[in-house]
Each structure stands twice: as structure tokens, then as C-alpha cells.
Amino acid sequence: xxxxxxxxxxxxxxxxxxxxxxxxxxxxxxxxxxxxxxxxxxxxxxxxxxxxxxxxxxxxxxxxxxxxxxxxxxxxxxxxxxxxxxxxxxxxxxxxxxxxxxxxxxxxxxxxxxxxxxxxxxxxxxxxxxxxxxxxxxxxxxxxxxxxxxxxxxxxxxxxxxx
Numbered sequence: 001x002x003x004x005x006x007x008x009x010x011x012x013x014x015x016x017x018x019x020x021x022x023x024x025x026x027x028x029x030x031x032x033x034x035x036x037x038x039x040x041x042x043x044x045x046x047x048x049x050x051x052x053x054x055x056x057x058x059x060x061x062x063x064x065x066x067x068x069x070x071x072x073x074x075x076x077x078x079x080x081x082x083x084x085x086x087x088x089x090x091x092x093x094x095x096x097x098x099x100x101x102x103x104x105x106x107x108x109x110x111x112x113x114x115x116x117x118x119x120x121x122x123x124x125x126x127x128x129x130x131x132x133x134x135x136x137x138x139x140x141x142x143x144x145x146x147x148x149x150x151x152x153x154x155x156x157x158x159x160x161x162x163x
Contacts, residue, residue, distance in 0.1 A: 013112035020045045080146035082136040092127050
């Protein structure tokens, strides 16, 4: 959406400090994380729910529209959150690099795990820093497609791990 409206988008590794560092490097006017955290440098370089709410309500007031009317202007997407338990004998880095190679014809980002952007959906695989798992987030136009994409990638990971 940012690029569609003439802005620039820059990815960062997961974590507020990583996002803030990237925002500073790019002189970003706003940033955040998938969990809904909004970072607005004009206020301060930290996630701030109240700033996000204030920006949202200000926009609604300026446009004179209802939340439902604003929502109708955006495409509909659903996120599927999954995970794979890791065993000690798995080489997670090799699995992630093999997945990235398999989808090289798509837009692949390896800043933090492997994120694969398809024309109308994406999937992000990353090794957890706190648990022995790979987190798998898939986003698509509806729940069934998001779950299907996640399951396809889980199958690919299982095939790689079985070798």
C-alpha cells in the first residue's frame, strides 16, 4: 500500500530496536511491526498504541468518514499463524536457505528468516529466538488461501528435513 501511494517501504528484522534502527537509517516518517505496534518519530522512537490510535482517529475526523468506510477502501487479507517444532538434529539455517532457493523466482527477503512475496500473498518463516520452533506466518486474501499457503510451505520444510 505504501508503494502504491508513492512512498517507499523498507523491511527490518523483527523487534522494535531493529525497526527503529532501520527507520532512522531511512529517515522514515512512520513504521511499525505486524503485531500492530506503531512507531511515529515525530512523537518518539518507540512503539506507542496511543499515538497509533490518535493518528487513526485524526485521519477519520479529517476525512469525515466511518471506520467501516475506511476499511472498505483496503484489500481484504487474513493471516495464518503456524509453527513447526524443531528437533535437535535439524539444521534450520539450511532448511531456510533451501526454501529461499526453491522460491527464487519470487521476491525473497532474507533479512529475518525467509519472507517470500507472491503477487497477492506472502509467507514469512523465521526461527524463534525464545523457543525451539520455526514460526510460519502466511497472509492471503482469505483464511482458506492463507492456511493452504502455510501448509504448502510446511510440507516443503518437512520434505527438506526428511532428506
